[in-house]
Amino acid sequence: MLGSVDSCLLVGLETRRVEVQAHIGRGGDAGFFLVGLAATSVKEARERVRSAIKNSGLEYPRTRLAVNLAPAELRKEGSGLDLPIAVAIALARYGKLPPARSAFIGELSLDGGVRHVDGVLVAVRGLRDLGYERVFVPAEDAAEAALVDGVEVIPCISLIRVVAHLIGEVPIAAASPTRPQTLLEPGSFEHDLAEVHGQEEGKRALEVAAAGGHHLLFSGPPGSGKTMLARCLPGILPPLELDEALEVAQVRSVLGELERERPLDWTRPFRAPHHGVSMAGLIGGGSGLAQPGEISRAHHGVLFLDELAEFQTPVLQALRQPLETGRVRITRSAGSVVYPARFTLVAATNPCPCGWAGDGVRTCRCTPAAVNTYQRRLSGPLLDRIDLQVAVRRLKLETLAGEPHGEASASVRERVVAARGRQMDRQGGLNAQLRPARLRQVAGLAPASRHTLERWAEQRGLTARGFHRAWRVARTVADLEGSDQIQDHHVLEALGFRLSEAAA
Amino acid sequence: MAGTTNGGGVTEPDPPLRSRGRWPPPGGPRVAIVGSRRPSPYGEAVAEQLAMELALAGVVVFSGLALGIDSAAHRGALNAGGVTVAVMGTGVDIVYPAANSRLADDIIAAGGALISQFPDGTMPRRHHFPARNYTMAALSDVVVVVEASEGSGALITAEAALDLHKEVMAVPGSIFSPLSVGTHALIRDGAGLIQNARDVLAALDITREVLDDPLRAPDGLGFALPRERDGILSHLSDVLALSAAEVARKLQLPIPEVLSRLTALELNGAVRRHEGGYVRALRRGKQRA
Numbered sequence: 001m002l003g004s005v006d007s008c009l010l011v012g013l014e015t016r017r018v019e020v021q022a023h024i025g026r027g028g029d030a031g032f033f034l035v036g037l038a039a040t041s042v043k044e045a046r047e048r049v050r051s052a053i054k055n056s057g058l059e060y061p062r063t064r065l066a067v068n069l070a071p072a073e074l075r076k077e078g079s080g081l082d083l084p085i086a087v088a089i090a091l092a093r094y095g096k097l098p099p100a101r102s103a104f105i106g107e108l109s110l111d112g113g114v115r116h117v118d119g120v121l122v123a124v125r126g127l128r129d130l131g132y133e134r135v136f137v138p139a140e141d142a143a144e145a146a147l148v149d150g151v152e153v154i155p156c157i158s159l160i161r162v163v164a165h166l167i168g169e170v171p172i173a174a175a176s177p178t179r180p181q182t183l184l185e186p187g188s189f190e191h192d193l194a195e196v197h198g199q200e201e202g203k204r205a206l207e208v209a210a211a212g213g214h215h216l217l218f219s220g221p222p223g224s225g226k227t228m229l230a231r232c233l234p235g236i237l238p239p240l241e242l243d244e245a246l247e248v249a250q251v252r253s254v255l256g257e258l259e260r261e262r263p264l265d266w267t268r269p270f271r272a273p274h275h276g277v278s279m280a281g282l283i284g285g286g287s288g289l290a291q292p293g294e295i296s297r298a299h300h301g302v303l304f305l306d307e308l309a310e311f312q313t314p315v316l317q318a319l320r321q322p323l324e325t326g327r328v329r330i331t332r333s334a335g336s337v338v339y340p341a342r343f344t345l346v347a348a349t350n351p352c353p354c355g356w357a358g359d360g361v362r363t364c365r366c367t368p369a370a371v372n373t374y375q376r377r378l379s380g381p382l383l384d385r386i387d388l389q390v391a392v393r394r395l396k397l398e399t400l401a402g403e404p405h406g407e408a409s410a411s412v413r414e415r416v417v418a419a420r421g422r423q424m425d426r427q428g429g430l431n432a433q434l435r436p437a438r439l440r441q442v443a444g445l446a447p448a449s450r451h452t453l454e455r456w457a458e459q460r461g462l463t464a465r466g467f468h469r470a471w472r473v474a475r476t477v478a479d480l481e482g483s484d485q486i487q488d489h490h491v492l493e494a495l496g497f498r499l500s501e502a503a504a
Numbered sequence: 505m506a507g508t509t510n511g512g513g514v515t516e517p518d519p520p521l522r523s524r525g526r527w528p529p530p531g532g533p534r535v536a537i538v539g540s541r542r543p544s545p546y547g548e549a550v551a552e553q554l555a556m557e558l559a560l561a562g563v564v565v566f567s568g569l570a571l572g573i574d575s576a577a578h579r580g581a582l583n584a585g586g587v588t589v590a591v592m593g594t595g596v597d598i599v600y601p602a603a604n605s606r607l608a609d610d611i612i613a614a615g616g617a618l619i620s621q622f623p624d625g626t627m628p629r630r631h632h633f634p635a636r637n638y639t640m641a642a643l644s645d646v647v648v649v650v651e652a653s654e655g656s657g658a659l660i661t662a663e664a665a666l667d668l669h670k671e672v673m674a675v676p677g678s679i680f681s682p683l684s685v686g687t688h689a690l691i692r693d694g695a696g697l698i699q700n701a702r703d704v705l706a707a708l709d710i711t712r713e714v715l716d717d718p719l720r721a722p723d724g725l726g727f728a729l730p731r732e733r734d735g736i737l738s739h740l741s742d743v744l745a746l747s748a749a750e751v752a753r754k755l756q757l758p759i760p761e762v763l764s765r766l767t768a769l770e771l772n773g774a775v776r777r778h779e780g781g782y783v784r785a786l787r788r789g790k791q792r793a
Contacts, residue, residue, distance in 0.1 A: 199749060200748070200753070201748045201749040201752075201759060202749075204759045219780065358745065358779030358781070363682050364542075367541075368541050368601070372603075391780025392780075393749075393750075393781065477760070488764075489761070492764035492771075493760050493767065495771075496748065496764065499777075499780065
């Protein structure tokens with residue numbers, strides 16, 4: 001007697017189809033043979049499946065039982081195959097065929113209950129794309145699965161209920177589609193620009209960064225408000241679009257960090273890993289198949305790296321590929337996976353090792369050589385990709401004592417949304433992603449502004465990269481003003497976003 | 505310190521000096537210009553300007569080849585085509601900081617010298633520098649301090665000069681700047697006040713003829729403010745950096761406008777970046793016309 005059902009495995013955010021075949025022999029010794037490159041976590045399924053079947057009051061075969069997981073070359077990991085294995089055995093027992101174009105995912109507990117597995121959202125989206133019309137998922141994960149349209153979601157509470165449904169005794173009602181909640185109300189962010197004292201330069205840089213998708217560096221002494229500024233960035237970015245929110249949710253789903261009640265979140269992620277973070281923690285990694293790291297958790301949001309100079313150099317180096325391509329490929333023993341990682345980088349640093357260089361009140365105790373070494377750690381390929389650099393200074397106490405009277409995040413966000421809209425209409429992407437050739441096409445410079453940029457480049461020995469960086473930022477400044485042409489003052493403002501006398 | 509005195513009242517220290525370049529330098533008064541390794545743009549401009557004018561009057565400018573004021577002083581003397589001597593805290597074959605190797609070469613090429621009381625191959629050591637400062641004071645007729653915060657090495661040179669009965673002079677600065685603390689203390693304690701190169705030349709007893717010829721220009725302070733019309737300039741300081749945000753707040757102007765106007769001024773050389781903010785760039789009086 002043969003039973004066969006479909007399931008899937010996740011390789012990163014990719015879904016791979018797995019066919020689970022169960023064969024109950026006519027004789028031979030009782031035994032449970034599991035074949036098809038199963039890792040330890042899948043081999044353990046035998047114990048769970050056996051107990052679950054027995055404790056569900058179903059008959060467990062007394063003869064030789066073979067379960068095959070196909071394709072054999074795909075390494076099977078995780079507990080999500082428990083349910084399909086048990087269902088395949090039950091179907092073999094009843095001599096039934098599985099429903100057409102259906103797939104099963106779920107872990108079993110020993111009493112026959114169906115338990116949560118990570119990555120259901122990703123799996124269901126993948127299965128839909130593979131042509132499946134009905135997916136059986138743990139009841140706990142049904143809301144998450146029902147975010148995916150075009151597929152019927154059957155919530156499973158226990159093995160016995162699933163079997164009853166399949167043999168046509170007690171049907172289970174499909175879960176109703178999860179409606180994405182309405183958009184977040186403006187002003188519901190934890191950090192609002194209106195609460196930040198002074199720092200107009202930093203706020204303006206945030207606005208430009210948000211509008212054009214530019215990466216940003218703050219330099220300033222301890223306590224000058226770099227972190228506060230960075231935390232305000234998600235609040236001036238437009239809320240996530242539906243497919244962006246789904247991509248964010250997919251990463252969380254793989255990590256098992258999705259909120260059950262509210263699987264879709266419209267707020268842009270904000271991640272602030274400590275400078276002690278390991279390569280695997282930041283970029284992604286782990287044994288077997290790599291798990292997403294901080295950069296993928298920050299996908300479509302903000303990655304904040306405080307004390308940039310304190311991060312290990314190789315860790316920072318590894319940021320280059322994702323910064324360039326918006327995704328990251330990680331290869332581990334069990335294979336290579338790709339995770340999305342398109343984020344806005346906000347970095348913060350002290351101006352020198354002691355932190356007080358350039359402070360109005362406290363004196364810096366670092367030797368010029370130490371300052372030099374410190375700043376050199378920051379330079380290079382990473383800094384090359386940061387379009388905006390701003391010095392943040394400590395405020396005088398009398399400024400801090402007064403009421404802050406800055407603009408609220410909500411009204412800044414309106415300008416940001418409008419500027420982003422202009423970019424999308426013009427070039428279908430954000431200015432920060434414009435390559436030089438596209439830049440020449442879509443971001444023409446008025447003669448006066450071209451002259452200014454060239455004069456600056458000549459005077460300061462600007463590199464080609466620096467030249468294009470200033471050009472891109474100027475385009476964003478013009479977009480914020482609603483101007484089709486890049487005017488002279490746009491270029492001048494863009495050139496102001498750098499830290500030193502140097503060319504940038 | 506035991507030492508021998510040559511005709512000019514300059515004391516040679518005991519250990520033989522090692523040198524690269526022309527040593528001893530041509531006769532003429534010797535002035536040491538010392539100060540902070542991280543000066544304000546004001547201090548840097550003053551050091552360069554003073555060194556230039558003194559060199560034009562035939563003075564040999566001594567300094568320590570460090571970053572900041574020292575470099576500015578050597579550079580100023582070289583700009584005037586003058587002779588300048590670097591008194592080093594390392595062996596003469598080791599230029600410290602390495603960033604100044606080019607400057608060291610220029611000093612030798614212009615007929616000046618690198619000298620040191622330490623044997624060749626001596627690496628920079630913290631405790632060598634006070635001894636070097638003493639040597640510099642011993643070799644000079646006047647020690648000029650331009651910007652020195654509390655505890656600065658330049659103050660050690662000044663103290664050594666006082667011990668050796670050399671004239672110590674100082675350039676005043678802003679009372680808001682920590683870099684003025686040391687120099688103002690010196691002035692309070694009796695150091696000569698420097699407003700321009702003539703003050704130094706007068707202290708050297710240089711005759712009027714010498715004084716009048718190369719230094720026709722300095723009627724005023726020897727510096728000119730940049731001739732830009734932008735009103736922002738009058739709100740900037742020569743010494744203390746202001747951020748664009750601070751300028752915007754003072755003038756009640758929107759930040760994008762302030763940022764672009766400041767960059768325009770920077771492009772025209774009227775302002776400079778300094779410590780995360782902006783300062784007025786000083787132009788030499790001679791370039792006024």
